[in-house]
Amino acid sequence: MSFMFKPLTYDDTKAINHLECSVDVVEKYSSIVSKILNDMNGSMVILIDGYISAPFKEIINELEIQSRAYGISFNSFNMEMLYRSEEEINELTKDNLPLNYEDDPVLLFGKVYEGDIRDFLDNQKLQAVLSTIKESDSQLIVLYGHGSTIIEFRQIADKIIYIDVTPKTTAVRAREKRFINIGDKQARSFNLLMRRNYYVDFEIALKTRKELLKNNLIDYYILSNYDKEPQMITGKALSIVLKELVQYPFRAKPVYLEGIWGGEYIRKIRDIPKDISNNIAWIFEFIPMEVSIVVETNHKYLDIPFYTFVQNNGLEMMGEKIYHDFDGYFPIRFNYDDTWHSDGNMSIQVHPDEDFIIENYNEFGRQDEAYYVIATGHGARTYAGWKGDGREFIKLAKQAEKEKSEIDYQEYVNSVPSIPGKQIMIPAGTIHASGQNQFILELGSLTLGSYTYKMYDYNRKDKDGNLRPIHLKNAEKVLRFDRDSEWVNENIAIEPKLIDDNEEYKEFVVGYTELMYFQTNRVEIKTKGKYSQKKDGFLVLTLVDGESADVYSKNDPDKVYHMNYLDIVTVPSTIDEYVIQATGYQPIVVHKTFIREGAKRFKNPKYLK
Known part of the structure; x- marks a missing residue:
């Protein structure tokens, strides 16, 4: 799953893992299709599945063009023909996407869907297409789209193609309105499309990809991260690349995101052009569900979703005990928060504990975080715990939300001087914020979503001129009001040992x-x-x-x-x-x-x- 809203299109070309193995990489749709057709041995049924935003029609069009040129009779079936109605799918997923504007004013949150793509298919339509394929005399039959690799179709298929896409590319395509949610007839607004993606579509796509990888069912693996520039390796070659990669220390490719409080530190350190954005706020350096991993093989660079790597090689990567303890999920995430030479602090916020997350979002467990101070400017501070009456602060925050009044938050929220090398652990329920004029390594627990309840955001507006959402009702439910400055110093902001x-x-x-x-x-x-x-x-x-x-x-x-x-x-x-x-x-x-x-x-x- 991925919950990126505003990734920059900028690619960090230095995050490359150099491998010794050499596999053949085929580029461009024309060459990819030529390779597939040259591998044909008689009539063939091909299934083409993929991650969300995979461009199925590009390869279908090329398959049809080249089939005609070779004199091969061709027929294709789009999985969209087999989906249940949009109304039925909306009813199926309505509990996952509640319309609770009081607790969630811009509809960010929901519940993780537990089913799979089979739930979205109309069985009567499925059986009809299955019969048509079995009775067809076409030399090449292609079934494409999300769900094409369910067991019923795999039983009659000769080859399986999987089109993978990095989470960043998917988020950019969503922002550009390049695709719609599975089963929809028209596009939702960007926020609602990504919300449905996170809680439903991405989860479904992850399950499909995991099943194909774990059972070695992929014959051709296509990366479609750049328009008109796909790359293809065989499924066996993918296994070779990832099997070697897991033997090395490795680095993921970061994703850069803009935000209203973004700073200047990472731009200067990594020499990012100023025309990219003037407020880089987050650097998703190693958030497992959000990043990719670039490998060099045979002088080609393959940009593979990091979670494809986890799904294929997670056991070797994490070790047996950790792998099973966390059900195969990579259990830590890392990003940088950049407020260095910026206009303000991050919002004053809190994250929920495991009981709240499990009950309300059907997620894994508590959302813990930690801040490690790397670099600071003048006056930098990190906020954690209470200094004054927390319940009085909540009262003032409710008033500020209604009246746009200001709060002297420093009278209520404890802070410590930000000193490079200082680590502050932030267990769920702890009020906190990263202050202005610093560069922070933020790490967190497994929780995959973005369950941040903002309590006070200084009445700031986002890039579109809208006040940023506040979540006081949920925050009040999960806050630990007993975590004062003394507790912070004794428990989560310890002196180095x-x-x-x-x-x-x-x-x-x-x-x-x-x-x-x-x-x-x-x-x-x-x-x-x-x-x-x-x-x-x-x-x-x-x-x-x-x-x-x-x-x-x-x-x-x-x-x-x-x-x-x-x-x-x-x-x-x-x-x-x-x-x-x-x-x-x-x-x-x-x-x-x-x-x-x-x-x-x-x-x-x-x-x-």
Whole structure:
């Protein structure tokens, strides 16, 4: 699933994973179709399925053109013919998309759909098409669209093609009104289209892709991230690429998003052109459901959705225990929040705990976060916990929402000076905000949605001139009013604890609380120094200070990622002992995140089967 609303089209071309394997990559629809037709051996039934926004008609048109040129009789069936009516599908999904304007004024939230694409199909229409295909004398029959690879059609198919799309590309195509929701006849507004995508369509597409990958059913795998520039490899080649990738430390390709409080730090560090956007607020550096992973093979670059990698190789990547504890989902996310030289703070907000999320959204568990301060300007502060009467603040916030009045929020919300290297853990229920003039590494728990309840947003308007939505009713239900400044200092904004000190490095625990299942350490490595550790499962490393480092397997140093400042690199469970080598002319600081042994995992019983 993906919940990106405003990704920038900018591509970060430096996030590349170089592999030794070499597979054949076919480019352009004409060459792709020629390859498929040349592989034909007699009559053939082809199924073409894909992720949301996959451009099915481009390949269908090329198949028809080339079939005629080769003298091959051709017939195609669009899955849209087989869907139940729009009214029936809306009725089927209405509980997932409630019209609750009081709690959710712009309709962001909903409940995750538990079914699959089979629920959207009209069985009578399905059987009719199945019979027509069986009786057809066409040499080439193609069934295309979401749901074309259900078991009934797989039983009569010769080849399966899957068209994959990165979440960023899908979000951009949604913004450009390039597709509609499954079963719809006309486009919804962008916000409602993406809401339906998140809670229904993306979940359905993920289930289809997972089934095809796990059962090795894909014959041809097409990446369609760039218009008119598709790339195709075989399903076997995809397995080869991902099997090698999971043996390496790897980095995902970040996605950049604009926001009203966006800053300037990441633009300067990564030299992003000013015409891209003047307010880059979020950098989805490694949010598993939102990013992709670029691999170089045979001098070609394949931009593969990161969750395709997880669905195919998650067990090796995470390790058996973590994989099963989290039902195959990658359990941590990372992004950067940039308010450096910006106009203001992030909103004052809170996230819900597991009971609220399970009951209201049918999600996995609590939404915890953490802020690690990387860089600051003058006066930067991070807000967490209460300083004054929290219930009085809520009263004033309700008044401010109605009257657009201002609140002296600093009288009520506790804050601490933002010092580079400071880690603040933010368990669900804790009021918090990232302050103005800083660059923050934000990490969070598994919760896949964006369940942020804004309580006060300084009466700011968005880019379209609308006041940003406030969610006080839900916020009041989940806030912990007992978390004051003393509790914050004792429990979630701890002083670094030295745990290792030698000639080459020092390691500190900087983020730890029993309320959260991940822990963060800070490793300070001297110039040219090495840090080597054994581990169970996976961990994630961020170069938060210094110029460059190599991360590699101690047993196979060729399996290496050359990381630069602010790169986030995952060391998979396949690497038992890893090394971080400072490679520049300066010392470095690395932020390390890992799952705590024995920490509490899921609460939702449906994910504990």
